[in-house]
Amino acid sequence: MIIMIKSKKDLNYYLLEDRKANGLLPLQKGLRHFIKYRIKLIADKRIKFHTLLRKYEYFSNQRGIIPKIFALYYYFQFKSLSYQLGFTIHKNCFGPGLCIKHYGAIVVNPHTKIGKNCTIHSGVNIGETNGEAPVIGDNVYIGPGAKLFGPIVIGNNAKIGANAVVNKSFPDEDLVIVGIPAIAKKNRKPNHDES
Secondary structure (H helix, E strand, C coil), X not given: CCCCCCCHHHHHHHHHXXXXXXXCCCCXXXXXXXXXXXXXHHXXXXXHHHHHHHHHHHHHCCCCHXXXXXXXXXXXXXXXXXXXXXXXXXXXXXXXXXXXXXXXXXXXXCCCEECCCCEECCCCEEECECCECCEECCCCEXXXXXXXXXXXXXXXXXXXXXXXXXXXXXXXXXXXXXXXXXXXXXXXXXXXXXX
């Protein structure tokens, strides 16, 4: 699980994966596509949030006075936009491919570690218990209003249902986690022979 952006190559990779996760495909040929792509980059505040988050992470993880000045610059822009959108998300928590579906309250504890390709909805709260926060795998979907807290582990490809309260580990892969308190069901892959 890659969490820290340490190089320009990492930064570009994270930015590209975040944009793909949010429906912005890599730039293609043609003026129409170029204009549509640029407008989305500029106008969509969620995309701007991702960009500021990743640049803030990159400069924060560098050594030296100049990167720290840039980190401070991006920190203030990032925090300002975070307040507008209702997000309390800290640096170095999410892997590449983050998709935040809507504006609205999202709280993620700074000790949380979340893998690549996480989709997260509004009303989600990921918190700590006694200084320990969740570790969440790759390709995890977190539904609206879900609450996850404590020293728990969530496996890859999990789907956490709306308003689920998750306070214990579900380390197996391909689980659907629902309920208060949460229980897990095996994610049934669709059978293409069924009609």
